[in-house]
Amino acid sequence: xxxxxxxxxxxxxxxxxxxxxxxxxxxxxxxxxxxxxxxxxxxxxxxxxxxxxxxxxxxxxxxxxxxxxxxxxxxxxxxxxxxxxxxxxxxxxxxxxxxxxxxxxxxxxxxxxxxxxxxxxxxxxxxxxxxxxxxxxxxxxxxxxxxxxxxxxxxxxxxxxxxxxxxxxxxxxxxxxxxxxxxxxxxxxxxxxxxxxxxxxxxxxxxxxxxxxxxxxxxxxxxxxxxxxxxxxxxxxxxxxxxxxxxxxxxxxxxxxxxxxxxxxxxxxxxxxxxxxxxxxxxxxxxxxxxxxxxxxxxxxxxxxxxxxxxxxxxxxxxxxxxxxxxxxxxxxxxxxxxxxxxxxxxxxxxxxxxxxxxxxxxxxxxxxxxxxxxxxxxxxxxxxxxxxxxxxxxxxxxxxxxxxxxxxxxxxxxxxxxxxxxxxxxxxxxxxxxxxxxxxxxxxxxxxxxxxxxxxxxxxxxxxxxxxxxxxxxxxxxxxxx
Amino acid sequence: xxxxxxxxxxxxxxxxxxxxxxxxxxxxxxxxxxxxxxxxxxxxxxxxxxxxxxxxxxxxxxxxxxxxxxxxxxxxxxxxxxxxxxxxxxxxxxxxxxxxxxxxxxxxxxxxxxxxxxxxxxxxxxxxxxxxxxxxxxxxxxxxxxxxxxxxxxxxxxxxxxxxxxxxxxxxxxxxxxxxxxxxxxxxxxxxxxxxxxxxxxxxxxxxxxxxxxxxxxxxxxxxxxxxxxxxxxxxxxxxxxxxxxxxxxxxxxxxxxxxxxxxxxxxxxxxxxxxxxxxxxxxxxxxxxxxxxxxxxxxxxxxxxxxxxxxxxxxxxxxxxxxxxxxxxxxxxxxxxxxxxxxxxxxxxxxxxxxxxxxxxxxxxxxxxxxxxxxxxxxxxxxxxxxxxxxxxxxxxxxxxxxxxxxxxxxxxxxxxxxxxxxxxxxxxxxxxxxxxxxxxxxxxxxxxxxxxxxxxxxxxxxxxxxxxxxxxxxxxxxxxx
Numbered sequence: 001x002x003x004x005x006x007x008x009x010x011x012x013x014x015x016x017x018x019x020x021x022x023x024x025x026x027x028x029x030x031x032x033x034x035x036x037x038x039x040x041x042x043x044x045x046x047x048x049x050x051x052x053x054x055x056x057x058x059x060x061x062x063x064x065x066x067x068x069x070x071x072x073x074x075x076x077x078x079x080x081x082x083x084x085x086x087x088x089x090x091x092x093x094x095x096x097x098x099x100x101x102x103x104x105x106x107x108x109x110x111x112x113x114x115x116x117x118x119x120x121x122x123x124x125x126x127x128x129x130x131x132x133x134x135x136x137x138x139x140x141x142x143x144x145x146x147x148x149x150x151x152x153x154x155x156x157x158x159x160x161x162x163x164x165x166x167x168x169x170x171x172x173x174x175x176x177x178x179x180x181x182x183x184x185x186x187x188x189x190x191x192x193x194x195x196x197x198x199x200x201x202x203x204x205x206x207x208x209x210x211x212x213x214x215x216x217x218x219x220x221x222x223x224x225x226x227x228x229x230x231x232x233x234x235x236x237x238x239x240x241x242x243x244x245x246x247x248x249x250x251x252x253x254x255x256x257x258x259x260x261x262x263x264x265x266x267x268x269x270x271x272x273x274x275x276x277x278x279x280x281x282x283x284x285x286x287x288x289x290x291x292x293x294x295x296x297x298x299x300x301x302x303x304x305x306x307x308x309x310x311x312x313x314x315x316x317x318x319x320x321x322x323x324x325x326x327x328x329x330x331x332x333x334x335x336x337x338x339x340x341x342x343x344x345x346x347x348x349x350x351x352x353x354x355x356x357x358x359x360x361x362x363x364x365x366x367x368x369x370x371x372x373x374x375x376x377x378x379x380x381x382x383x384x385x386x387x388x389x390x391x392x393x394x395x396x397x398x399x400x401x402x403x404x405x406x407x408x409x410x411x412x413x414x415x416x417x418x419x420x421x422x423x424x425x426x427x428x429x430x431x432x433x434x435x436x437x438x439x440x441x442x443x444x445x446x447x448x449x450x451x452x453x454x455x456x457x458x459x460x461x462x463x464x465x466x467x468x469x470x471x472x473x474x475x476x477x478x479x480x481x482x483x
Numbered sequence: 484x485x486x487x488x489x490x491x492x493x494x495x496x497x498x499x500x501x502x503x504x505x506x507x508x509x510x511x512x513x514x515x516x517x518x519x520x521x522x523x524x525x526x527x528x529x530x531x532x533x534x535x536x537x538x539x540x541x542x543x544x545x546x547x548x549x550x551x552x553x554x555x556x557x558x559x560x561x562x563x564x565x566x567x568x569x570x571x572x573x574x575x576x577x578x579x580x581x582x583x584x585x586x587x588x589x590x591x592x593x594x595x596x597x598x599x600x601x602x603x604x605x606x607x608x609x610x611x612x613x614x615x616x617x618x619x620x621x622x623x624x625x626x627x628x629x630x631x632x633x634x635x636x637x638x639x640x641x642x643x644x645x646x647x648x649x650x651x652x653x654x655x656x657x658x659x660x661x662x663x664x665x666x667x668x669x670x671x672x673x674x675x676x677x678x679x680x681x682x683x684x685x686x687x688x689x690x691x692x693x694x695x696x697x698x699x700x701x702x703x704x705x706x707x708x709x710x711x712x713x714x715x716x717x718x719x720x721x722x723x724x725x726x727x728x729x730x731x732x733x734x735x736x737x738x739x740x741x742x743x744x745x746x747x748x749x750x751x752x753x754x755x756x757x758x759x760x761x762x763x764x765x766x767x768x769x770x771x772x773x774x775x776x777x778x779x780x781x782x783x784x785x786x787x788x789x790x791x792x793x794x795x796x797x798x799x800x801x802x803x804x805x806x807x808x809x810x811x812x813x814x815x816x817x818x819x820x821x822x823x824x825x826x827x828x829x830x831x832x833x834x835x836x837x838x839x840x841x842x843x844x845x846x847x848x849x850x851x852x853x854x855x856x857x858x859x860x861x862x863x864x865x866x867x868x869x870x871x872x873x874x875x876x877x878x879x880x881x882x883x884x885x886x887x888x889x890x891x892x893x894x895x896x897x898x899x900x901x902x903x904x905x906x907x908x909x910x911x912x913x914x915x916x917x918x919x920x921x922x923x924x925x926x927x928x929x930x931x932x933x934x935x936x937x938x939x940x941x942x943x944x945x946x947x948x949x950x951x952x953x954x955x956x957x958x959x960x961x962x963x964x965x966x
Contacts, residue, residue, distance in 0.1 A: 401664075407657050417645070428631070
C-alpha cells in the first residue's frame with residue numbers, strides 16, 4: 001500500500017467526508033431548513049466527480065490488489081455518482097413534506113453510494129462483501145425513514161430480515177468457494193479453478209449460494225419477493241435509489257465475479273442463469289400488468305429489467321459485458337427520469353395510483369413528456385435509450401446461439417410495452433372529468449425542471465447517438481476480458 | 484437530401500412541443516412547412532432518380548455504432564423512390580385535412596410529424612438496424628394519435644393496433660439477428676448483407692418470420708383484424724396516413740428485407756404465401772360487402788387491396804412486382820382520398836351509416852364527384868391508376884399460378900359490386916330530407932381531393948411514369964430470386 005492509492009480513492013473519501021459533514025451540520029440546523037441539506041450533499045458528489053476525472057483513463061491495482069481501478073470501475077463509479085446526484089437533487093421537496101431529519105437521510109444516501117463505488121472496484125470477496133453490506137445497511141435505514149408511516153416500517157422490517165438472510169447465504173457461499181479454491185482473491189480463484197479437475201458438490205453449492213445471495217440484491221426470480229413491498233413502502237427517493245443504485249451495485253459485483261473469478265467454469269452455469277433470466281423477466285412483466293400503484297408497477301418493471309441484464313450474464317463475453325454496462329446505464333437514466341416525475345407528481349398531489357395520473361398532460365406537459373420518454377425507453381422503444389441498449393445486449397448475446405433465450409427475451413421486451421402504455425394512456429390520453437379539469441396546473445421549481453430535462457435529454461442522447469456510451473462500456477468490458 | 488426527409492420532420496416535430504400553449508394555430512403552420520419541404524424533397528428524389536443508371540442513388544453514410552456494424556446508410560432505388568413520393572403526397576394531404584384540429588394541436592401535429600419521420604426513415608435507410616428502428620418509430624405514435632383524437636372504441640382499437648404490430652416486430656427482430664449472425668460479416672448494411680447471403684436452412688427459417696412479421700402491418704390475412712378497427716377509430720388524417728403509407732411499410736419490408744436479403748427463402752415460401760394473398764383479396768372484399776359503416780367498408784377494402792400487393796409479390800415475376808409496387812402507390816393515394824372524403828361527410832352529418840344517405844350527389848356535388856372517382860379507382864376502372872396496377876398483378880400471377888389469378892379476379896368482381904352498390908345508394912336516388920342544405924366540401928378539402936384525383940388520373944393514363952422506375956429495381960431483384 002502506498003500514499004498514491006489514496007489519490008485514486010479520493011472520490012470515495014470525499015463522499016465519506018461530505019456525509020460526515022452533512023451529519024455534523026444537521027445537528028445545528030433548524031428542522032425546517034434540514035431538507036435543503038440535499039444541496040451540499042449533491043455538491044459533494046460533483047466534487048467527487050471532478051476528482052474522478054483526474055484519474056480518468058488510468059488503470060491500476062490499489063490496496064494490496066483488493067481493488068482495481070480501471071475503465072470497468074470508472075464506468076460504474078461515474079454512474080453511481082450521477083445516480084446519487086439526481087436522487088439528492090430530486091429529494092428536498094419530498095423530504096420537506098414527508099420526512100424528518102433530512103441531513104441523516106442525505107448522509108446515508110452518500111454512504112450507500114460509497115459502498116456501491118467500492119463494489120465496482122473490488123476484486124476480492126471480503127472487500128466486495130463489506131462494501132455490499134455498506135450499501136444495504138444504508139438502505140435498511142433509508143427505507144424505514146418515514147417513521148410515522150406503517151408501510152415504511154413494514155417495508156424496512158421485511159427488507160432487513162430478508163436482506164440479512166441473503167447476506168448470510170452470500171457469505172456462506174463465499175466461505176465454500178474459499179474452502180474449495182483456497183483464496184478470496186478473484187485472480188487466484190480463477191487460477192485454482194483452471195488447475196483443478198472435478199470440483200464436487202461443495203463447489204456447486206457454493207456458487208449456487210453466491211447466485212442466490214446476489215440474486216436477492218438484484219431482485220432476480222425467485223429472490224424478488226421483497227422488492228415490490230419495499231419499493232411501495234419506502235419513501236419515494238429511496239425507492240428510486242434502490243431501483244437503480246442497489247440493482248446496479250449487485251450487477252457490478254456479479255459481472256466482475258463471473259468474469260474474473262468464475263470465468264473458467266462460467267459456461268457450466270449458462271443454462272441455469274438463462275432460465276433464471278427468462279423467469280425473472282416473464283414474472284416481472286406478467287405481474288406488472290396487474291398493478292394499479294405506480295411504485296409497484298415500476299418495482300415489477302425493474303424486476304423484468306434485471307432479467308434482461310441476466311441474459312447478458314448467462315452468455316458471458318466481452319460483448320455482452322459491454323451490453324450489460326450499457327443497458328444498466330441507460331436503465332439508470334431512464335428509471336431515474338420516471339421516478340423523478342413520479343416524485344414531483346407525488347409532491348404536488350400526494351397520490352401514486354395510476355388513476356390519479358389522469359389529465360397529467362394538462363397540468364404539466366414537461367412532466368408528462370419526461371414520464372412518456374422514460375416509460376417508452378423502459379419498454380425498449382426507438383429514439384430512446386432502452387431500444388439501443390437492449391438491441392446491443394441481445395445482439396451480443398445472440399452470438400452464443402442460445403436462440404431460445406434470445407427469442408424469449410425479445411418477446412418479453414416487446415410485450416412489456418403493454419403495461420407501460422397503460423400508464424401513458426392515463427397520463428396523456430384519458431380526459432379529465434369536469435371537476436378534475438379545474439385542478440390547478442403544476443408549478444415546478446426550477447431545479448425540478450432542470451433535472452427532468454437533463455435526464456430526458458440523456459435518455460434521448462443514448463437513444464439517438466450512443467457512440468460515446470458504447471465506447472465507455474466497451475472499454476469497461478476490456479478491463480475484465482483484456483484485449 | 485434523404486437525411487433531410489427524416490431529420491426535418493423529427494426536429495420540427497420536437498420543436499412543436501416547445502411552442503407556447505396559447506398559440507393554437509402555430510403548430511399547424513409548422514407542420515405545413517415541414518410537409519411542403521418534405522413534398523418538394525420527395526418530388527426531387529423521385530424525379531432525380533436516374534433510370535438509366537439504376538441501382539441505389541442519393542447514397543450517404545454516417546458511422547453510428549461501428550463496433551457492431553451499424554451505420555446510418557441511406558439511398559433509394561426504383562422501389563423506394565415511388566414510396567418516398569407517395570409519403571410526401573399523403574403527408575401534405577393529411578396536414579391540410581387536419582387544418583381544423585383545435586384539441587391539443589401541439590401534441591397532434593408533433594406526433595404526426597414523428598410518424599412521418601419514421602415512415603420516410605424506413606423507405607430511405609439501407610441499414611437493417613435502422614429499418615427496424617424507424618419501423619417502430621412509425622408505429623408508436625399511432626397509439627396516442629388514435630387514443631386521444633380518435634372516435635369509435637378508440638382505446639380498444641389503439642391498444643389492439645399497437646400490440647398486433649409489435650407482436651409482428653418480435654418476429655422481425657429475431658429473424659434479423661439470425662440473419663446478421665448467419666451472414667457473419669458483422670454488418671447490418673443491407674447491401675453488404677445481400678452480397679454475403681445466408682445458408683439455405685437459415686433462409687428457409689427466417690423468410691416466413693420476416694413475411695409474417697412485416698405482413699401484419701401490410702394487413703395480411705389472418706393477422707389483419709387490427710386494421711379495420713384501427714381505421715375506424717382513427718381521426719381522418721391518421722386514417723389517411725395509416726392506410727395510405729403505414730400499411731405500405733409492411734409490404735416494403737417484405738420486399739426489401741424478405742425478398743432481397745433471403746431470396747432462397749422467398750422462392751421456397753412465396754408460392755404458399757400467394758395462396759394466403761388471394762384469401763386476403765377475396766376475404767377482404769366479402770367482408771367489405773357486409774359493412775354498414777362507411778369507414779369499415781374502406782377499412783376492409785384496404786385489406787383486400789393490400790392483398791393485390793401481396794399477390795404481386797407472391798407471383799415472383801417482374802410484371803407482378805411492378806404491379807405490386809404500383810398498387811402500393813395507387814392504393815395509398817386512393818385510400819387517402821377515400822378517408823379524406825369520409826371525414827368530410829362525417830364532419831357534417833355526424834354519421835357514417837351508409838343507409839342513412841341518399842341522393843347526396845345533388846346536395847354535395849363536389850364531395851360526391853371526388854368520392855365517386857375514388858370508388859372507380861378502387862374497382863379498377865381503366866384510366867385510373869388502380870387499373871394499371873391490378874392488371875399488372877394479374878398478368879404476373881397468371882404466368883406462374885393461373886388458378887390463383889382466376890380466384891383473385893373474383894375479388895375484383897366483388898369489389899365492383901360493393902362499390903357500385905354503395906355509390907348508387909348514397910349518391911343517387913331521392914334526396915334525404917334531413918341532409919338538405921348540408922354544406923359541400925370546403926375549398927381546402929376540395930383542393931386536397933383534386934390533387935389526389937389528379938395523381939390517380941395521371942398515373943392511370945401514363946403508368947410508365949412510375950413503372951419505368953420500379954422496373955429498374957424489380958428486374959435485378961427477381962433475377963436474384965431465380966438464381
